[in-house]
Amino acid sequence: MYEVVFASKRVGKSLAHLPSKQREQIVSDIEKKLRNLNPLTRGIKPIKSLGVQRLRCGDFRVIFKIEGNRIVVRGIVNRKDVPY
Numbered sequence: 192m193y194e195v196v197f198a199s200k201r202v203g204k205s206l207a208h209l210p211s212k213q214r215e216q217i218v219s220d221i222e223k224k225l226r227n228l229n230p231l232t233r234g235i236k237p238i239k240s241l242g243v244q245r246l247r248c249g250d251f252r253v254i255f256k257i258e259g260n261r262i263v264v265r266g267i268v269n270r271k272d273v274p275y
Contacts, residue, residue, distance in 0.1 A: 192227060192260075202266060206218075217253060220248045243265060251270060252269075
């Protein structure tokens, strides 16, 4: 089981500024999928050029990196704003 942490206050603020429906969906997906991460978890893909992974949460992407037993969330971005 992994511990989920935010890389900076900016990531937490970007989550707080989202509409409540999307915020609840993202938090729920983080709890369900990232805390019990395994190779068969759906919606997670690597971004090899950046050395991170992404989790698909509706129209949003959670960008994260696994560091030991911690998952560091580096960003939460809208799908339309991401080139990958």
